[in-house]
Amino acid sequence: MPIVTINDQKFEFDSGETIIQVAERNGIDIPHYCWHPRLSVSGNCRMCLVEVEKMPKLVIACSTLAMDGMVVHVNSLKAIAGREHVMEFLLINHPLDCPICDEAGECKLQDYAYAHGTGESRFIEQKNQKPKRVKLGPYVMFDAERCIACSLCIRFSAEIAKEDQFTFVQRGDRVTIETFPGKEFDNPYSLNVVDICPVGALTNRDFRFKARVWDMSDTKSICPGCSRGCNIDIWVRNNEILRLTPRFNEAVNDYWMCDHGRINCFKFVNADDRIDSPMIKKAGTHVSSVGWDEAISKTVSTIKRFKSDEIAVIGSPFAIVEDNYLLAKFARQVLHTKNIDFIKHINPADQDDILIREDKTPNSLGAKLAGISPRNGGLNFEQIMEGIKGKKIRCLILIEDDVAAISQDFLDSLSNLDSFIVFATNNNKSTELADIIFPSATYAEKNGTFVNFQGRIQRIRPAVMTIDLDRSLDAMSLSRLDKFGTEFDRWGKARKINARSTWRIILQIANSFSMKFNYETSEDIFLEISQTIKEFDGLDYELIGELGIQLKSYQLVEEPILV
Numbered sequence: 001m002p003i004v005t006i007n008d009q010k011f012e013f014d015s016g017e018t019i020i021q022v023a024e025r026n027g028i029d030i031p032h033y034c035w036h037p038r039l040s041v042s043g044n045c046r047m048c049l050v051e052v053e054k055m056p057k058l059v060i061a062c063s064t065l066a067m068d069g070m071v072v073h074v075n076s077l078k079a080i081a082g083r084e085h086v087m088e089f090l091l092i093n094h095p096l097d098c099p100i101c102d103e104a105g106e107c108k109l110q111d112y113a114y115a116h117g118t119g120e121s122r123f124i125e126q127k128n129q130k131p132k133r134v135k136l137g138p139y140v141m142f143d144a145e146r147c148i149a150c151s152l153c154i155r156f157s158a159e160i161a162k163e164d165q166f167t168f169v170q171r172g173d174r175v176t177i178e179t180f181p182g183k184e185f186d187n188p189y190s191l192n193v194v195d196i197c198p199v200g201a202l203t204n205r206d207f208r209f210k211a212r213v214w215d216m217s218d219t220k221s222i223c224p225g226c227s228r229g230c231n232i233d234i235w236v237r238n239n240e241i242l243r244l245t246p247r248f249n250e251a252v253n254d255y256w257m258c259d260h261g262r263i264n265c266f267k268f269v270n271a272d273d274r275i276d277s278p279m280i281k282k283a284g285t286h287v288s289s290v291g292w293d294e295a296i297s298k299t300v301s302t303i304k305r306f307k308s309d310e311i312a313v314i315g316s317p318f319a320i321v322e323d324n325y326l327l328a329k330f331a332r333q334v335l336h337t338k339n340i341d342f343i344k345h346i347n348p349a350d351q352d353d354i355l356i357r358e359d360k361t362p363n364s365l366g367a368k369l370a371g372i373s374p375r376n377g378g379l380n381f382e383q384i385m386e387g388i389k390g391k392k393i394r395c396l397i398l399i400e401d402d403v404a405a406i407s408q409d410f411l412d413s414l415s416n417l418d419s420f421i422v423f424a425t426n427n428n429k430s431t432e433l434a435d436i437i438f439p440s441a442t443y444a445e446k447n448g449t450f451v452n453f454q455g456r457i458q459r460i461r462p463a464v465m466t467i468d469l470d471r472s473l474d475a476m477s478l479s480r481l482d483k484f485g486t487e488f489d490r491w492g493k494a495r496k497i498n499a500r501s502t503w504r505i506i507l508q509i510a511n512s513f514s515m516k517f518n519y520e521t522s523e524d525i526f527l528e529i530s531q532t533i534k535e536f537d538g539l540d541y542e543l544i545g546e547l548g549i550q551l552k553s554y555q556l557v558e559e560p561i562l563v
């Protein structure tokens, strides 16, 4: 193998690799703005200047191929001076507005100005003025004065999102970006440019000016918007989610996520229509002052009125593996019903060859593996709905799904039930019909696992505190326990929802039937799953880790994700 020396360390490399690629792979940071590992090389920011022995001038590491015997110095005096000059040049026209810029705290220009700037400016002339607050599309705002013309956004759009929607116009210090005439920057992945823009030129219209980045906590989680299961960070201030950003996972979503996931997959957590306490329908009205104990004992007495073949259970591809597993066990051991299934939410018209999947739920594979399917001749979903219509099924337990919203026929059928018990995060058409409602915690308020369409199991973690989480031992399995203590104090006055993980509510109901289900955390349930379901054999939360792990039996369905 050929060898290149970078900062006195020798590294093997493959033919065709550039200096910055070899350095990045080996943990050596070469400052850069316009280079991105997934985009073509443009070489226009000049920030990655390095000194190469026997070469007369500094070279840019992003487009210079590594050669056998080459000796590279990233931090020689000559390379440092070169980068200082690049910084001085970039800062000539850049506004000094960090205190009011949304990017402050996560801006590469700001960071490099500290690390590689001279600390003073020789420029005393008037700075160039350019348009501010330009709406490029529904989600992205452009501030032309802050743009350093790195072209990352243009290349992302053309090469990853496959939508040529804008370009550079003008030259020299007047250069700026514009959408093509009659076009908007509105592709389904447009907000990724906000992440890769190295400065505050592109901002997220949904998030801008809502919070300073250092005032938020970030929690590693999974987007629930489709069966891709993009890895995300959930950003929270005062117990309220303010934004989602993609988290790098080469096997799932690479560096990206779609706009739908980013914009729509957290607002329901903060919404006013959250179910905030258990409810029982009395004289046609939902009464919310009943409390957990009354709702649970009402559920127990209600279920006892029916024979097992009059009861059906509908699990959920939105709920975690642990919720579905305990529901299946409850159906088997407490209700003795074989009528158990869930429904997939498929939209074949909304899928692409980048990330977006037709299955609009995060865990349909996990729900199936956890045991949510008809047992020994039991009724499947369609048969359950038929059974309700024909009044053979009289009691239905539904978790974390809105069956009544699927069709008018289903909605009409559900009113035939003698008893309808619903676990839900937010009000919906099914809760309107329910006799008993339990408030379920959302994906952002609990520990657990999802299995994506590839058969990859991934962890979610609580980012937002509920009243129950505040008290429960489940908080102890938070991966960010240290930080959590700090956040908790700050959340003292923030709104906390009176919701519980669905598995915890099922556990309380089961034990009111004199069962001895004995789990304190979702991890306890998962350990039982790993001992009883072969696909999960030998797994635990630690092994699943931050990036998930492929279930053994599903290796073959993994497919390349990005073109």
Ligand code: SF4
Pocket: 146, 147, 148, 149, 150, 151, 152, 153, 154, 177, 196, 197, 198, 199, 201, 202
């Ligand atoms: S807007 Fe940002 S990503 Fe686009 S060219 Fe300017 S600095 Fe680069």
Ligand code: SF4
Pocket: 223, 224, 225, 226, 227, 228, 229, 230, 253, 257, 258, 259, 260, 261, 262, 265, 355, 356, 357
């Ligand atoms: S592709 Fe799916 S999982 Fe990924 S961000 Fe979009 S909705 Fe969420």
